[in-house]
Structure formats: structure tokens, C-alpha cells
Amino acid sequence: MARVEGYVEIDTERCKGCGLCINACPTKVLEFDMGTFNSKGYHPARYKGTGCIACGFCYMMCPDVCITVYRSVPATVGK
Amino acid sequence: MARVEGYVEIDTERCKGCGLCINACPTKVLEFDMGTFNSKGYHPARYKGTGCIACGFCYMMCPDVCITVYRSVPATVGK
Amino acid sequence: MMAYHGIVIAGFGGQGVMLIGQLIATAAMLEGKHSTWFPSYGPEMRGGTANCTVVVDEKPIASPVVETPTEVVAMNYPSMMKFGKVLKSGGYLFINSSMIHETLDRKDIKLISIPVNDIADRIGNLKVANVVMLGAFLELTKTVEFKSVEEALREKLTGRKSALLDYNLRALEEGAKYVRKSMSTVG
Amino acid sequence: MMAYHGIVIAGFGGQGVMLIGQLIATAAMLEGKHSTWFPSYGPEMRGGTANCTVVVDEKPIASPVVETPTEVVAMNYPSMMKFGKVLKSGGYLFINSSMIHETLDRKDIKLISIPVNDIADRIGNLKVANVVMLGAFLELTKTVEFKSVEEALREKLTGRKSALLDYNLRALEEGAKYVRKSMSTVG
Amino acid sequence: MEKAIFNPPKSLSKREFTYCPGCHHGIVHRLIAEVIDELGIREKTVIIAPVGCSVFAYEFFELDGTVAPHGRALAVATGMKRARPDLVVFTYQGDGDLAAIGTAETIHAANRGEKLTTIFINNAVYGMTGGQMAPTTLIGQKTTTTPYGRNHEKDGYPIHISEILSTMNGVAYLERVTVDTPQNVRSAKKAIKKAFLAQIKGLGFGLVEVLSACPTNWGMNPVEAMTWLREHMAKEFPPKLFVDKVGDG
Amino acid sequence: MEKAIFNPPKSLSKREFTYCPGCHHGIVHRLIAEVIDELGIREKTVIIAPVGCSVFAYEFFELDGTVAPHGRALAVATGMKRARPDLVVFTYQGDGDLAAIGTAETIHAANRGEKLTTIFINNAVYGMTGGQMAPTTLIGQKTTTTPYGRNHEKDGYPIHISEILSTMNGVAYLERVTVDTPQNVRSAKKAIKKAFLAQIKGLGFGLVEVLSACPTNWGMNPVEAMTWLREHMAKEFPPKLFVDKVGDG
Amino acid sequence: MTKKIMMKGNEAIAEAAIRAGCRLYFGYPITPQSEIAEYMARRLPEVGGTFLQTESEVATVNMVYGAACTGRRVMTSTSSPGFSLMQEGISYIAGAELPCVFVNVVRGGPGLGDIQPAQGDYFQATKGGGHGDYRVIVLGPSTVQEAVDLMGLAFDLADKYRNPVLVLADGLIGQMMEPVELPEMRDLSNLPDHSSWALVGAKGRKPHKVTSFNIDPHELEKMNKRYQAKYREIEKNEKRWENYRVEDLEYLLVGYGTSGRILKSVADMARGDGIKVGVFRPITLWPYPYEALAEVAEKARFVLTVEMSSGQMVEDVKLALEGRVPVYFYGRMAGVVPTPEEIYRHFVKLLEEG
């Protein structure tokens, strides 16, 4: 069966850099954005850009409701 | 075996006429003294005078600690 | 009759002193008078001493408490000793002579002894001893009228309790009768 | 140097603003001066904004609160905006330029920008960024002497923490050095 | 020669009880005093009385004593015992006191395993204040605040304090007893003794729940009340040994 | 075409949480909001926030709400529900709030079988006030008021609220859960839904105890805290379904 | 005119509350006011209301908080120790601006004290027994009839100002029987509308939040200023008192509640002896009728304040008079009710002493 393709949007201003999403992601496609501080002073989480399977684990573990997970309809329609 | 002989003393001023001793006495040798009121306005309990076996039931059930139970040394020494 | 009555009614809990106080106060109200009733209990949970203060007046009652009662009803010995002392000079002291065998050493009051338990026993219901006392009380003090107390009794004794009404009415009457008969003995 | 200092030190929780305030107050005490330190926290449980007020004076301090601080240390942008505004005219505003990229639009104050995070990073311990700031602060305001702060640090960092002493002493010095070098740029 | 074989214990004071005729409070007082006499601890025992019909209990014993605010006897006892661990401290509490307003103090003293003893008088009613519903009032039971009978939808269920406490590590002795017959009085006394021993031996918290009659507020004579206790209360609250870390001897 | 398959529930307000990074309070808030969305009860649901780190919870939901005095959320909720039985009322409470100062209110609301739902955040510590011992603090755990580790002789034992409540007739749903993995988050959500259903169906009191991490006061990073929760807290407080009168479907 | 009936104060208070539209009662028994709860337990189910006996007074006050959040009329009653336990909750209720009614039937204190009538809780009632700057409207009835009337007023004021109202009675008012006339039943559909703030589900509107909390002191100060403005408004509108035989007074007696009523007997006695004595009886204890008192007291040679306490309201009397008239005090404590005679004796002694 074809692997589901997905992607996530992270509200980086809301993010507190706790890392629970990164820890939970089975495909390891999330990371800290070490290059920026948000206005609260945290390094927010960021999607590496590919490899998300839209499992929702990151959403489920995020204590600050920063993450929206999308399921893309396979390939046909562009991002 | 000879039946134990006993007798009871009742502090009639303390008595509230609840009847629990009378109810508990296995030999039915206690009764209300209907002829008098104590200063609290109750008919106190009274020992009929004979038949007590010094079982202590009346003492045990009396909520107002009015009763002292004596065991007489059989017959020899008078009351 | 005087307009103001400050009455203390006292006895053991269970002797019905509260009830007769309430009957007087209610009867007064029915007559368009002002009245107050106020209870007081001793330290015992139940069965201890209890008393109530009833004030009846033609005008609004400022103080429901009474320092020197105009009448005292004592259903037992401790009550007589306690409240007999503060009774106003010239006032009535009603005592339950079924239970009080001593008398109070005061010459300036009117002492009325009524064997209310015995009378009630004769009526057939020991519980109305208090109402016997009330009958005696009313007969002498005229605080309120008998018919007002009867009305108050009728209002109180409804439903299952209505069976008791007759006993109470008899008691009222017997109490009154007793003092009428023994009037001559009153100092 | 003036005798009275009313200093506000502000930043995120975790940036160590409370500690440097305490170090100033303690150093002042060691010099026989009077001092007070008072903290204030934002609504967040942790990691929110926090600030403290330090007063140093030659005479007993009546008010530990300060309406118009003589010096403000702002470790982040919101702190600069909030406390920069109330800084006394002619006062010092120290800002952490590692995190604050804007400046405050006031001409009547002395604005000192120090990239304390970067300096601390260079020293090898990001946690001493606050002490870098303290070094800069002392170098310019002379509120207390360096050696008193060193003494305060030595008292604070005992046991397991004594390993950190060197980092802190370096940080103090680097902060001071940085402003000495950039002195010429101060308006 | 004659011998008084049953007579008032020394640890009781001479004051007459203020309880109603036939009230079980008096029986339990006597048992406590006997136990204190037998353990020889009168001179180091302190009683904490509750607010309830037994509010005067601190006067009824020949012991140092005080009366706690309603429901707080176990907090007062905790403070006292922590201040003077050498004392034997016990509380005497009704169901309103211990299981309604004092719930938190009861649960936490027990859960902490305070070295204290509690005699808990469960009479399914608020005696002192004139017969209102207690937390232990039975379903269907009429009281002045459940004039139509206790209804679990409106008034909730009877609370089972001993069952609750039985889940706790801190409890060293816990038993529910009755004093409705001479035999049961004897067992109740044994339980009370063990609840004191749990404290004296430093094992933890000891509590004896005594199902007790309140003839006055139940509207029964003392003998009827005994029967009602047996036939109704003991059904809802079965006498039982819940915890015994004291053992025998 | 793309579809947001996981996105913030409507019953949450837009306000950012004031919790520390990695604090589980936020996860549980989201679950509650999802459940309210799914049950379609947002417009008749009222939240009672506690005093504790979640004191702002009444601002975090798009619901009518209030904050109760510390420990009294279930009394406030009882008053509200009795006044308006048509509302869905829930409390959200910490371990200090629900199991220390609020013990009596908790026990009696549950025992009465109030038609209420409670989400109980057990994080073994007083978060808001800076990490003091909670009634649920583990033996040996260091907190600011047990600087030498909790010692049962001095500080008592951890209290097991769910075990206590499980003895009560009034309880219709009772489960202890964790939110330490996506799978457990999913189960926790189911439990929360059932605790609401217990209320909605009029069955009685529903409570879900959520073992939660307090990284800040535990002195760990959020990921370490998860592990500690699993390895220590869940040993003392095993996740378990205690009471389910709701059934399936 | 409705018929007069003989009623115990406590029961009259309960019935008056029901007639004022109260359908929610939460309470924990305590002498000398348990008859209020008992009456409610019997009567509320008859009118579709809800009675709940709570586990404690702490629970009670918070249940009242919760019920008041819905905007429905709710009350509780207690006596001194129980009222002390409610102080935290009352502070919250005042801060959250919730309308509700408390009755404290005061007994002898401090501590467990006794169960007799007293007035030792005046400070607690009027100056705020709880923490923070808040006010409770306090009404002090002196007869059973007035207790009935003030219960209705209490609910109306609570609703009007979204503020807790306390009826401060004493054991005598609670326990005594007097003839009363009861008001008609209020039409429930006609009670004040609280839909703009009540918590009843955020249906088709923004959520309502009820709170006494704000972490930002400047925001919290704004809330406090709102409360204070309301309190000034109440002070302006709601002061109530009774003057008795004050027209030509030379001496003034001041008392509230039971002692206030007893003072009328004292005034009558004095006037019987030709001494012109009047009585000022505050009915609202907060807001205190300072100006009205000052006005009648100006003419007095001295003022004698009588309380069933060690002297609490007397501070308000002094605040009203600011030293312009000598203020004396006579009190009985701990449940002892002074008789008119003893007060009069004390008054005469003061007269004679100069």
C-alpha cells in the first residue's frame, strides 16, 4: 500500500520548544529550529519538509496545540 | 456448680431510667422504681433484691455508669 | 387586668413547657394583641431543663426578654427555685405540686400549687399535664381568653394529632376548675 | 558617583535576572551600604517574564519600590519596551543585543548594547550571560565594586557550584571589558 | 466478704453524662475509660472531644483534654501528638464530625499514619443539633433534613468511612463494632484496646467505628433503638475487622 | 487537495497556554476540547478551573467558565449543576487541589453521585506554588518541602484517590490514565469522553485521573519527565479502569 | 392584608426567602438556626426548589458560589463558627460579583462559645471577615417581621448590585416566635435578568467568565476600582435606619437588632421618669447610616451604645460622631441578653455621674 503523504504546520510563535513532538515523530521528520528564537525566547520546532506520514503523533503529544497535520491527496494536487 | 450469688448497687440519682439494664439482665431481677422520680425526673432502675448472678450485663449496658456489681463470697458472709 | 404580661414557664424537657408558652402567645395574637415567645434550653441533649419566656402586651413589644416576670410557671423543683426568685413582687408563681413538694419562701407573691400530673392522670393522658397547668394559669391571670387558646389548640392539633384535642380541652378546663375550687386557699 | 541607585533588571525567566540583582544587593551590603532587592514575576508558570528591583543607598532605604529607575537592564525586547520608558532621564539602559535588535526611541538616556549571549557563548557557558551583563553594568555605573561582587559570588557558589565560579568571574570581566572597549560609542 | 467486680473506671470523672436516656455514647465512654485504666496510661493520655453530643466528653474523663472545632479533632490531635510524641492522644467523634465536615482531616490523618486513636460514633444522625441527616444516614431514613426519607438521587449515599480508610497504608487498626449486647460490648472493648495499642506501639493510626443508637432522634425508646440498630444499621454497615497490624497478646 | 486531519479543537480558546514547556496540562486541555467538540455540547458546558497551574483553564476554553477557590471546584460545580441540571459541568483539578485541600469536597461530591465530570491532573507535586510536596508525591521524591525526600513516617504516604473513590456507589466512571505516548493519549481521550457521558446520561459522577509530568518541578526536561512518569509514577499509581457504568456505544 | 401567623424567626426567614423567589438552599446544620435548613428541606421540594445538606460550611459557601454563577436566587444560613468558615468563599463571591444571600444567626463566642443570642460578629460582618477590599451588604433585623421583610430586600439588593448580602440576626430573632405577615410569592418569571453575565452555556455568544482573579495587579486594581465604585453607590442609595422617639431627645440610645429593639423599652422607661431619651437603630449595618445617626445625635447630651458584645458597632458610632458627643457603651457578652431594666440602671448611673 502506498505510504500516506502528509505535512505539518507549526505555529512557531506558540511553540515552547519542549521537543515532545520531535520525540514522538515515528519518521523523525521534526527538529528544533536552532537558528531562531521566537518572541517567548524558545527555539521552535520545525518540519524538515518531507517524510511526514500524517500519523498525528506530533499533534497528539504537543502540549501547546501548535501543530496542524494535513493529509495530502496522493501526489496529484501540489502542495 | 453453685450459682454465683451477687448483687447490684444502682446510683439512682444518676440513673435516667433508660431500661437497658433491665433489658439485659438474664435473670430479670431489675425493674423500674415506679414509685419515685429522681431529681432529673426519671423513674430509676432498682434491684429486686434477690437472684442476681453477678454476670455484669447490666453494668455493661448501662450508658450512665450507674451500676456497681458485687460478687458475694457464697453465703457465709452476710450482705 | 393588666395589659403587659412577662411570663416564664419552666420545667424538664418533655413536660411540654414550650407548647403552653406557644399557646399563650398564639392566643394573644388571635386576640389582636402583641406577643413574643422565646425558648431556652439547658446543657443536656434532651430531658434536661428548659424554659420559655412569653410576653403579651397591647402595644408592640420592644423587649422579648424579661428580668422580673409578672408570672412564673414552674413544672419542677429546680425551675421553682430559679425563677421563683426573680418573680415580680405581687406576681403569680404556679407550681406543679405533683412533682414539687417544697414551697418557696417568699411572702410577697401569690403561690398557686396544682397537682397537674395527678389531674392529667385522672383525665387519662399524662402528657396533658402542661395544659392542665395552662388552664389554671389562664383562670387566674386572664392573660388571654380560653376560647383563643382553644382556637390555637385546634390549629395546632390537626391531622393525626386531632385525636388529642379532647384531652387537651378537658385538661384546660380541669386546670381552671381546680384553681376555681382552691381559690380560697390563695394568699 | 551618586549614592542612590534604583535599578530594574528584567528578562525572561531563566535568563538569570534575579541572580544579578541579588549579587548587586549583596555586594552593597558587604560594602556597608544599604540595599534592597525585590522580585516580580509574570503570569506564566515558568519561562515567562520576570524582573527585580534593586535599591542601593548610603542611608537606610525607605522605599524599596522605584518609579523612575536610575538604571535599567533589559535582557529581552519586552523588558526594554516596558522599563526603558520609565527610566530616569539621563539614566543608563543596558540591553542584551544578542536578543534585542531594535532600540528605544529616547534621546535623554544612555543606551548601552552588549551582546551578552554571544560573549557568554565565547566564554563557554551560555548561562553566565547575565553575569556578563553585570560586568558591563558595574563598569559603567560603579554601583558597587567588582571585588564585592566577587565576594558575593564566592559565598553563593559553594559546594558543587564552585566549579562555576571561574566562568562567572570571567564573565564579569568580559562584560566590563566589552564596555570599556566600546565606551567611545556611548552617547 | 464481697467484691465489686464491675464498677466505674478511674479514668472517668465524676460528672454525670449529659446524654439522653439510653444513648450509647455513655457505654462507649465507659469502655474507653476501662481500657485506659487497664493499659495504665491515664497520666499521659489526652482526649480531644468533638462538637456533637459528646462535646462535653473532655469533661467526662479524668484526663487532660480539650474540645476541637467541629470536624477538626484529628487535626488538633495531629498537632498535639507531633508536639509531644510521648503522649497518648485520642479523638472521640461523631459521624457528622468525622465523616462530613471533618472528612479531609480524617482521611489525611489516617493516610499519614498518625499515631493516634479515634473512636468514631456512627449513629446515622446529627444528634446534637436535633436530628438532621448525617453522611451515614440510611437510604429511606427520615431525619429533620430528609423529611421524606433519604433519597440517594438528592441526598447521596451513606458514606462508608471504614471501607475508605481500609485502603490506606497508614492505618494500623480498624474495626467496626456494635454495643447492642453485653457480648458485643465486650468485643467493642477489645477493639478499642487494640486501637490504643496501635498508637502505643507506634504502628500507625487506629480507629474503631461504633454503631450507636440515638433513641431521641430516631424517635424510639432505648430498647427499640437497639433493635433498629441491629436490623437496619448493621445491614448497611456490617461489623467487621478491617485492619489489624497489632496482632494478639 | 489537502485536508487538515489534526487541528485545534473549537472548544479551545485562542489564548496561549501559560504552562511550562512540555507540561501535560496542555495535552489534557486539548483532549477535553476535542471530546466536547465531538459530543456537540460546547454551548451548554461550563468549566470550573481550580487554583493550581491550571488556574487560567477557564480562559483557555471557548466555554462559559469560572475559577473556584483552591480545592472547592467540586463544591462550586455541585452548586451550579443543582441550580441548572441541564448544563454539563466539569472541573479540572490538580492533586493539591483535589486530593489535599479539596479532599472533603471531592469525596462527598463523588459519594453523592453528583452528575459531574472531573479531570484530575496528578503530577505528584504542587506545580503552581513552586514544587512543594503534593499528597501524591512518591516516597523518596524530593520536593521543596521534602528536601530530604518524602518520608512516610513524617510526611505520610502518597494518597490514592481513585482507589478511595472506587469504593463509592455514586461513581459512574472512574479511570486512571497517562498521556505519555500517542497511544495512551488516545485512550485517555476515550476515558474523558466516557466521564462526560456518565454525566450526560445521568449515571453519576465521572472522574479521570491523568498521571501528568511537571518537568519544571521534577527538574527534568520534558522527555526525561515522560520516562520518569512511566517508570516511577505509574508504578505507584497504576493506570486502571476502576468503574465503568457507561458501557460501550 | 394577609393573615398574621405565629412563626419562629428561623422558619419565617426561610419562608420569606422562598416567597422572594429563592429556590436553592445549601446549608450545614448549626444551632441556633438549623430550623432554616429543616424548613427548606421540607418546603423547597413543594415549590420545585432544591435543598442540599452539604458536607461543611466551606462546601456550602462554594456551592452558593456555583449556584449564583447561574444567576438564580440562592441562599444559605449558618451561625457564628460556620460563618467564619465561609470567609474565604465570601471574599471570592464578592470579588466575582455574584448575587446571593447569607443569614448568620449569631451565637455566643468566641470559639465554640455557646448557643445563646449574641452580637459578637458585627466586626466580622461589616468590616469584612475575609481577605481583601470587599464589602457585603449587611441587614440587621430586630423582629421576626422585619427579618421577613429584610429577606426580600436582601435578594433584591443582591441582584441589583451583584453583591452578597448578609442578614445578621441573632439567636433570639432566630428562635423566638412572633406574629408575622408574609409577603406574596414572587413571580419567578419576573426576577432580574442576569443573562449578560451568568454561566449557562455559551450559546450563540462569547463565553462568559466569572472570576475574582487577575494575575496583573494593574488589571486587578481596575476590578477593585469597579467594586469600590459600586460600594460608593450602595452607600449613597441603601442606608436604612429607624428613629424612635427622637424628636425632643436629650439622650440617645443606639443599638441594632435585638439590642436595638430592647432599647425602645429603655426609652419608654426613661420617658416614664420624665427623661427625654430616643433610640437610633441602624437597619443597614453596612452601609452604616453615619449621617443619619450624626443628625439625631447632635442634639444629645450623650450617646449610649448597647450591644450584645464587648463593643463593636460602637466604633461606627464614634466614627459617625467624631468626638462631638460623648459616646458610652454598655454590653453583655457570650449569649447574655441584657434586660431593659439593667440597661436603664446603667443609663441612670451615667446620668448621675454627670
Added chain:
Amino acid sequence: MTKKIMMKGNEAIAEAAIRAGCRLYFGYPITPQSEIAEYMARRLPEVGGTFLQTESEVATVNMVYGAACTGRRVMTSTSSPGFSLMQEGISYIAGAELPCVFVNVVRGGPGLGDIQPAQGDYFQATKGGGHGDYRVIVLGPSTVQEAVDLMGLAFDLADKYRNPVLVLADGLIGQMMEPVELPEMRDLSNLPDHSSWALVGAKGRKPHKVTSFNIDPHELEKMNKRYQAKYREIEKNEKRWENYRVEDLEYLLVGYGTSGRILKSVADMARGDGIKVGVFRPITLWPYPYEALAEVAEKARFVLTVEMSSGQMVEDVKLALEGRVPVYFYGRMAGVVPTPEEIYRHFVKLLEEG
């Protein structure tokens, strides 16, 4: 002279209590005073004392009651809402005449309020937040050093009078750090002897009974008279205050605790401008130093009272002055601490208006 150290007010209070011989602490955490409990938890075991974190403030106050029954020095500390919950217990403690010490580190109210420094609990503290006629000795420190000194005094007064003593601080005193000198450790064997009444087992003597209860109002009134006699004695002996630059004053500022201390800055500012301003700072809030205040205030054109409340102590100022000097009030509420500058601006406005 002992060495000065920099200490947080809360910790200094705790250490001062220990040095005063307190070995028993019961408490429930609440901001802004939890450091007292935390310090005690760490420190008491070191000196053989007992720390217990309680399940609530209601439990706390009753544990204090129980511990105090043994005659040992015991204390607790809390902040506003927690102190409200203790009111019933404090009334019992006062009635039972038990010595013990309370600390209330006041925060913004009412209700949940906030956690910033405030003085809104003055009425509750000084007029009796609980029921009945009782008094608590109330001490109001204005610096960390004074908090230390008053803790020692608090224990001594508690023992001397067998009465609860309250140290009424505010969040600023609790949270701030200042240099302090600590007293020496008290010799525990030398503390006051309570063996004549304490509950420690009736060994070879009649049982002791500790109680606030008497069912007979006349007996209870006797107990109350005993309390009142003691209160008069305390009023006679224990009033304390500070005068600051009052010798030649033309205007007087009055404040206690934190606001009292801030007023000294205001007086300095005014004197800088040539205006002769003095400050009166009561240290005992009960008994209130009425006479001392009246004495310095007589000379003033007006008095300005400043509090971190809506105006509570100002009533005592008015009671002291009885209208002889105009009394104005300036207050900030809810946790806002006024600055010397804003107070001075207000003062100048009054000057100009008046």
C-alpha cells in the same frame, strides 16, 4: 555584633522563629510566602524540630491549636485566602487562650486576587476576622530586619498573654531581600513555663481542660470578661509605633508596614521642598497606638493616611483623632505598591486644594 547577611524576608522570618525557640511548624503552601514553609522543611529537622505540610489551612490552624495545647512554641504562615480559612480556628484559639504565632504575608484580593503585595487584610487582622469578641495581637513589620525582631516579640507576647499573635506582613516584606542581623538562638530550657495549664497528661494533679466552650451563657460571659481584662492589659502595655521627623511637623503621614516605610521617602522629598512632613508608623496594629498618634497628629494641619488597600487602617486613624484634624486617604489596591513620587504628588495636590 553578629554579621549582617542578605536574606529574603520569608526566610528571615522562618529563621527568626527558630531562633525564638519555635520547633513546630504546620503549614500549607501559598504564594507569596511558601519560602517560609520550605525553609522550615529544610531547617527544622536540623534543630530537632518538626515540620508538617498539612492538607489545608483549616487543618493547619487546628494542628496549631493542638500543638499549642502542649505549651510548646508553634507557628504557621500563610497568605490572604489561606488566612481567611483559618478564622474559625483562630477564634477557637483565642477563646481557649492558647499561645501561638501566625504570619500572614498579604497579597492582592479579594478572592483569588493576585500574588502581589497588598494590605487589604487589615480589617480582618485587627477587628477579628472570626466570630465573637476576641482579639489577636497584630504586629506590622516594615523591613526584613523588623520582621525578624517582631517574630521574637510575637512568641514572647503569645506566651506572656496566652494569646495568638499575628505578624501581618505583605508580599513585599516576604519576597524582598535586605541585610539582616539575626538574634542568638534562644535557650529552649528557658522558655516560659506553661505547666499550670498545658495538656501533657494529668500526672499527679487534677486534669487540665483547654476550651472556649461553656454552655451556660453566664459562665461563658465570665470567660469573656477574663479575655477582655487581658485585652485591656495588652492595650496598656504593648502599644508600639515609630515616629519619623515629627518634631516640627506641619503635616503628618500615617502608614504601616511597607506603605509606612515608603512614607519616609515621601517625608524626605517634602522636606527637600521645605515642607515639614512627619510620619507616624504604628507597629502594633492591635493594640492600635491611638494616643501616640493623637499626640503627634494634634500639631498637624492635616493627616494623610496611605495604605495598599481601599482604606482600612484609616478608620483607626479617625478613631484616634475624633475629627480634630482632617484625615485624608490615599490608597493603591490589589497588589499595586505606591511609589513615593505618586504619594508625594497626591500630597501636594491636597496641599494646593486645601
